[in-house]
Amino acid sequence: MTTATLIRRRPGLAGIRTDRSWLFRICLGFVALLVLLAIVAPWIAPHDPNAVDLGSALAGPSGAHPAGVDASGRDTLSRLLVGARTSLLGPLGVVVFSTVAGVAVGLAAGWRGGWLDSLLSRGTELVFAFPGMLLAILIVSVYGPGLTAPVLALGVAYLPYVSRLTRSLVLAERERPYVEAYRVQGHSGLQISLRHVLPNIAPVVLAQSTINFGYALIDLAGLSFLGLGVPPLTPDWGRMVFDGESAIQSGYPLSAILPCLAIVMTVVAFNVVGERWADQVARRDR
């Protein structure tokens, strides 16, 4: 079984696959911690993330501002914490949309086959032709900045990866004798595919979606960096890197480097966790 090879990995990040379980545990812990922090951020953030204190602009770390202050005089730690919400919510939206829609498309294509398969497969391949970022930029330029438009655009751009994977898994699963055994018990194709085939392929799809989460985070941060993602005042990691540009030029890089670090660490953590799950699923199949 080649489940591991079916899952799409970006060449640059594929090297992070690991057999070291401690790294996996650390990454899983990091992801859990991050989610927890994002949830409780408004209550634990030391300052209002949008409170401007120009007097202490570009100040270094101090007791009142443990991670320093950015060029507009906003507390970096508070912005990082509150920014985690948008930075994680965006990719979550992308992943949920692309997974639900991708599984639906892939299941329909793989299970029914025939003209429906051709239609859906060609249709999703057409989406492949558009780079996800360009699609997102196009939609943002039409609808204006905001989180919904880029999330939907990236969701559509990520859909083919999930639907392709689902389709190939369904094709293999459909041939397994238990499917036939359910058929002769009088179950309809819809029942079998939803109640039995879907749970059997779910772990692989979830592994792919976890990996996709990291990619979506990079893409959304990139959009925010270009000023196309979230509205200007919203705390967001990509936006913070963009805002920190001027601070770097003034010789105070901390307010730009910290969100960069947050992005990189989060993406790596999600990738390690996803890859590990994918490898575990592949091992189980062998």
Place this chain on the structure above:
Amino acid sequence: MSTTTEPHASTGPDAALDIRGLRLNLPGTARPVLDGVDLTVAPRETVALVGESGSGKSLTSRSVLRLLPPGAVAEGRVLVEGRDVLAMNPGELRRLRTHTAAMIFQDPRAATNPLRRIGDFLTESLRLNAQVPAEEATERAVRMLDAVGLGDHVLRRYPGQLSGGMLQRVMIAAALMGDPTLILADEPTTALDVTTQAEVVGLLDDLRGQFGTGLLFVTHDLGLAAAISDRVYVMYAGRIAETGPAEELFQRPRHPYTRALLDSTPRLTAPRGRLAAIGGQPPSLRQELTGCPFAPRCRLATDVCTERAPALIPVADGNPQPHLAACHHSDQLTEVTADA
């Protein structure tokens, strides 16, 4: 086969299964995979369908539930309780599969969803397709498990926690859940070890009497077929070569293929030596067949065998159930078998 035989004595509108002139064409083959198969199973009767790999015995049993390979074109009639399976709409087909006919597969391990508990597997069909309440379905599952000799603790187990023999018992219980009139068993013992085989076969025989189902037992094991069945059909190259009451057919085979099959069965009592094998290969699906399909491998073959296909005709009289063989030279086999 040009002439179709008259319905057998056991046939009637009340037959559990009545296949008439079933012909099955698959894409990419030069001859029909099934070529005019006639087969009946009476209620409470056990019928064995014997043949080598590729003879079409599995396809015949699968066509009863219309489990046909993609692209297959079926002609003829497959009547289950008098209704033609090949003409059913999807709803009728699902009702047939839920209530009337059930199938037991070769490999029980592969035929179960590893993620579902046994209880779920047993009751799902009744709950979803027959709208039976969950408690009632579970009650029936417990009764069926009891009938196959398993306790109700199995309900909470996953397939991976049961042995192959236990799992095949579960499959039999699953087949009985819908109270079918016909059970199709497609080599149900091939994946099991020998002692478990005997248990499963004995169990099937018991249950057939207990629940009054007809049983079509597909196998390549002649000894098993002789032990379990009332009547036997021998298939070769998609046609019925010979059929008759089990005892008579194995004592006095009237088709050279049946005879050769019996000769190539290993026996513990027979003198040691090389096992007799049937020379040559079964006919390829890529070539059209003229005449008798067994002619190239048959030592009785003459010119007429390669020119004209033999009809399935009665070869012995005075039986309540007819003995038929499709051979031009079946009379010559009467003496030959005297030493058997």
